[in-house]
Structures are given as structure tokens and as C-alpha cells.
Amino acid sequence: MTPAEAALAALMGQGRGRLLAALIARTGDFPGAEEALQEAAEAALVHWGRSGLPDRPEAWLLRVALRKSIDRHRRSARAGAHAALIAQLGAEEAALDTAEEIPDDRLRLIFTCCHPALEPKTQVALTLRTVCGLTTAGIAAVFLDSEPTMAQRLSRARAKIAAARIPYAVPGPGEWPGRLGAVLTVVYLIFTTGYAGGPGEEARDLCDEAVFLARLLDALRPGDPEVEGCLALLLLTHSRRAARRDAAGQTVPPGRQDAALWDAPMRAAGLAHLDRAMARGAAGPFQIKAAIAACQMVRPGPDWPQIALLYDRLLSFEPTPVVRLNRAVALMECGDMVRAGGELTALAAELAQYQPFHAARAEWLARSGRRDEALAAFAQALTGAGPADSAFLRARIASLAG
Amino acid sequence: MKYMALIYEDMTKAPAPDSPDFAAFMQGYMALGARLEAEGNWIAGEGLMAPETATCLRRRGGKVETMDGPFAETREHLGGFYLFHARDLDQALAYAAMIPSVDWGTVELRPVMDYS
Numbered sequence: 001m002t003p004a005e006a007a008l009a010a011l012m013g014q015g016r017g018r019l020l021a022a023l024i025a026r027t028g029d030f031p032g033a034e035e036a037l038q039e040a041a042e043a044a045l046v047h048w049g050r051s052g053l054p055d056r057p058e059a060w061l062l063r064v065a066l067r068k069s070i071d072r073h074r075r076s077a078r079a080g081a082h083a084a085l086i087a088q089l090g091a092e093e094a095a096l097d098t099a100e101e102i103p104d105d106r107l108r109l110i111f112t113c114c115h116p117a118l119e120p121k122t123q124v125a126l127t128l129r130t131v132c133g134l135t136t137a138g139i140a141a142v143f144l145d146s147e148p149t150m151a152q153r154l155s156r157a158r159a160k161i162a163a164a165r166i167p168y169a170v171p172g173p174g175e176w177p178g179r180l181g182a183v184l185t186v187v188y189l190i191f192t193t194g195y196a197g198g199p200g201e202e203a204r205d206l207c208d209e210a211v212f213l214a215r216l217l218d219a220l221r222p223g224d225p226e227v228e229g230c231l232a233l234l235l236l237t238h239s240r241r242a243a244r245r246d247a248a249g250q251t252v253p254p255g256r257q258d259a260a261l262w263d264a265p266m267r268a269a270g271l272a273h274l275d276r277a278m279a280r281g282a283a284g285p286f287q288i289k290a291a292i293a294a295c296q297m298v299r300p301g302p303d304w305p306q307i308a309l310l311y312d313r314l315l316s317f318e319p320t321p322v323v324r325l326n327r328a329v330a331l332m333e334c335g336d337m338v339r340a341g342g343e344l345t346a347l348a349a350e351l352a353q354y355q356p357f358h359a360a361r362a363e364w365l366a367r368s369g370r371r372d373e374a375l376a377a378f379a380q381a382l383t384g385a386g387p388a389d390s391a392f393l394r395a396r397i398a399s400l401a402g
Numbered sequence: 403m404k405y406m407a408l409i410y411e412d413m414t415k416a417p418a419p420d421s422p423d424f425a426a427f428m429q430g431y432m433a434l435g436a437r438l439e440a441e442g443n444w445i446a447g448e449g450l451m452a453p454e455t456a457t458c459l460r461r462r463g464g465k466v467e468t469m470d471g472p473f474a475e476t477r478e479h480l481g482g483f484y485l486f487h488a489r490d491l492d493q494a495l496a497y498a499a500m501i502p503s504v505d506w507g508t509v510e511l512r513p514v515m516d517y518s
Contacts, residue, residue: 164511165489165491165513166491169492171492
């Protein structure tokens with residue numbers, strides 16, 4: 001690879017999100033940005049190969065991409081209506097010549113990609129494509145979609161952003177908590193998708209992409225306790241990765257994992273982010289989930305009473321049946337079989353189709369000495385379980401039956 | 403930029419004219435109208451008569467056919483609309499969220515085509 005090619009590859013890899021963000025900030029043209037940047041990269045290959053690297057390669061790419069956008073507007077049927085815009089873009093381009101440093105506009109880009117007017121799956125796909133720079137084929141593989149289907153989803157999203165005028169802006173203080181929650185949910189979804197896939201199954205690791213996004217948010221808006229909480233949650237969960245399955249591929253719950261297999265520096269980093277977040281005195285769902293993850297990693301065993309209290313707290317933010325189920329499990333682990341049993345009974349109708357509910361109920365029946373009912377419940381839990389959980393459930397059935 | 407808010411609702415779920423909630427419900431529409439006016443973004447807004455009063459027409463084989471009522475089998479029907487200016491989708495969403503019908507029906511927000 002020539003030095004020009006290497007520099008371009010680095011800018012279009014690591015720096016791609018930054019360039020796209022800067023370009024959209026200047027053109028306001030979300031759908032056209034990717035193509036303009038691609039054309040600029042192709043031009044770079046020719047010019048840099050011929051006359052060497054420019055003084056500021058990033059600014060060079062941005063200027064050329066801006067010119068490509070101006071050309072597109074000039075060629076369009078509505079060039080007359082765009083005259084003012086074309087003039088403004090020309091001024092932007094000239095200003096780039098003297099700009100000291102190109103400001104990082106990726107926060108705006110992230111909030112646009114995660115706008116609630118887009119479907120959640122689209123938010124995830126668009127963030128992976130635009131901010132993380134994954135290929136459309138790579139994203140299609142994650143969702144088990146065909147590449148044309150994913151390409152169509154992405155182009156529809158870009159068209160909607162332009163047509164419905166989804167703002168390219170960081171939300172104000174009033175909208176911030178809700179909109180940040182949507183962004184962090186996307187980050188967490190990317191992480192759990194990667195975590196479910198297991199290590200090394202994708203060419204680009206989605207867990208790493210999620211950590212990258214959380215770190216990026218923390219860098220662009222430092223001091224937000226929920227961003228820190230989300231980063232802490234990802235790092236703590238990620239640090240347990242090598243320990244979460246045994247040699248047979250069976251799921252090992254955090255409380256019974258071999259702590260020696262945990263990534264100690266990553267865990268320490270997670271705990272440090274969590275401490276920093278909690279010190280700000282503004283609790284939120286991601287901080288609480290990170291605290292629960294930390295409590296599960298206490299040795300000799302998880303701090304179940306603390307976990308039960310944290311789930312109480314989480315319920316005030318997310319009053320969902322799944323959070324109630326998790327609290328019931330924590331209560332059971334504390335030995336509070338009566339409260340746990342009452343909660344499970346109350347949730348039975350709502351969670352009838354949710355596999356973890358049947359696993360939790362089976363465990364509760366087994367610990368309450370109701371062996372036959374427990375065996376039936378484990379059998380039911382087994383019908384909806386994935387391979388890693390099936391092995392765990394089969395082992396429980398064998399030990400109860402034996 | 404213009405947006406149209408299309409209000410789909412089942413009017414049996416709206417507060418009845420003799421109920422104690424009716425005044426507050428009507429107040430909501432007034433408040434939105436007043437705010438759109440004050441911010442210079444009002445274009446139009448109307449409520450429609452009940453779906454039973456509707457007539458549908460289509461031309462097939464060169465002949466206009468008419469029939470009673472809307473085709474939709476659903477309980478929710480187009481009950482009214484607003485047409486307003488907004489700087490972007492977030493502002494449009496903020497206006498649309500003030501429509502009282504969002505509490506029991508669905509408001510569909512669509513950008514209006516710009517032919518200029």
C-alpha cells in the first residue's frame with residue numbers, strides 16, 4: 001500500500017463518521033453525503049497518488065466532498081431553487097481553507113440516526129452504517145437480512161430524514177433525557193446483538209462497536225451520568241465474556257463464573273466509570289443496570305440483597321414485567337421465597353410466552369421442594385430455550401430427577 | 403416547511419359533549435390553534451363530520467361511481483386535520499402532540515410536498 005492509500009484508508013475507516021458528520025453539518029444533505037464522500041475518496045486516490053499527501057488530508061477530503069455536493073445541486077433539475085444553497089456551500093468550502101480544525105459533529109449525527117421517528121431496527125442499522133462505518137452487507141448479516149433488503153431500509157431512512165426534515169441537531173436540555181435514552185438504547189441493542197452472537201462470529205465485533213459508541217458519547221458530552229453508566233454496563237458485561245460459557249457451551253450465570261477468566265482491566269475501567277457516574281447524584285436506568293452488573297461480580301457470591309434493592313429502583317424508571325421478573329429472581333436468591341413466589345404468580349399471565357419466566361418459575365418450584373411441578377416447568381422452559389441455555393436446563397432436570 | 407397532521411380517531415372514545423371532561427378537551431384544540439397563530443405557523447385546521455356522512459367516488463371504465471361511507475373496516479376514521487408550518491420534524495411533533503386526539507386515537511404527521 002502506498003502512503004497515500006494508507007492515509008486514505010485510515011481516514012475513510014476510523015475517520016469516516018467524523019467526515020460524514022462534518023459534511024452533513026455543512027450541506028444539510030443527509031442522503032447525498034455518503035455518495036459525495038465516496039466520490040471525494042476516489043478523487044483522493046488519483047490526486048494523492050500523483051502529487052503526494054496534501055497538507056491536511058481530512059480538510060482536503062471534506063472540501064472535495066463539498067464540491068461534489070455543489071455539483072450535484074447544480075446538475076439537479078431545481079438548480080434555480082438551490083442557487084442560495086449553492087452560494088452558501090461555496091462559502092463553506094472557502095472557509096475550510098483557513099479553518100484551524102474541523103469541529104466534531106458526530107453528536108448531531110448520532111442523535112439524527114437514533115431519532116424516535118425512525119423504527120428501532122432502522123436506528124441501529126443507520127448508526128452502524130453512518131457512525132461506525134460498517135458495510136451494508138455486514139449490517140445485513142447481523143440482522144439475517146439480504147443485502148438489498150438492508151440497503152433499501154437504509155435508503156428509505158435517509159430519504160425520510162430529508163423529506164420529513166428530521167433535525168440534524170443535538171436536542172436541547174428539555175428533550176435531552178428522553179432522546180439520550182433512545183441513543184443509549186441503540187448502543188445497548190448493538191452490544192446485546194454482538195453478545196448473543198458470541199465472540200468472533202462477525203468480521204466486525206458489534207460489542208466493540210457499542211463500546212466505541214459509548215466512549216464517543218462520553219468524549220463528546222463529558223460528565224453525563226447516564227452515558228457513563230451505559231459505558232460502565234458495557235465494560236462490566238464485556239469483561240465477563242470469556243467466562244459466560246463453559247467448555248460444553250453451557251451458559252454460566254455471573255454468580256458462578258470463574259472470576260479468573262474475567263478481563264480485570266476492563267472490569268476495573270467499568271467500575272471506575274460507574275463510581276464517577278454515581279458520584280454525580282443523578283441516578284438513571286443505565287447506572288442502575290451497571291450497578292447490578294457490578295453486584296453480580298462480587299465474590300464469593302453476588303450481593304443479592306443489594307441487587308434486589310437496585311431492581312426496586314430500576315422499576316421506578318422501567319416498570320416492565322421483565323424487570324419485575326428479575327427482581328423476583330433476586331428475591332428468590334435472597335431466600336425471600338414468599339415475595340418471590342407472589343411476584344411470579346402475578347406475572348404468569350403477562351409473561352406466559354417469555355422463556356426466562358418459565359426457567360425462573362421452575363427454579364422457584366425446585367427450591368420450594370415442589371419437585372414434580374418443577375420438572376414440568378423446566379420442561380416448558382426448555383421448549384423456548386437456545387442451545388446454550390438448553391444445556392443448563394437439562395442439567396437442572398437431570399439433578400432434580402436423579 | 404409545511405406539515406399536515408391527519409387525525410384518526412374513534413369518536414366514541416372522545417369525551418361526550420355533556421361530560422365534565424368535554425370543556426378541557428375542546429380547550430386543547432383551542433390551545434394548539436392559539437399557539438400556531440401566535441408563532442405564525444397556522445395555515446388551516448378543521449374537524450370533519452362523522453364518517454357516516456361521507457361519500458366515496460371513483461371513476462372506472464369512464465364512469466363515476468359513488469358509494470356511501472369510507473371503505474375502512476376499522477373503528478378509527480379520519481376525523482380532522484391541521485396544516486401548519488414547522489422548522490423541522492421536532493417542532494412539528496411538538497405541535498402534533500398538543501392535539502387532544504392523541505390520547506385515544508392516532509395522529510399521522512406527513513410533510514407536505516414542495517413543488518417550488
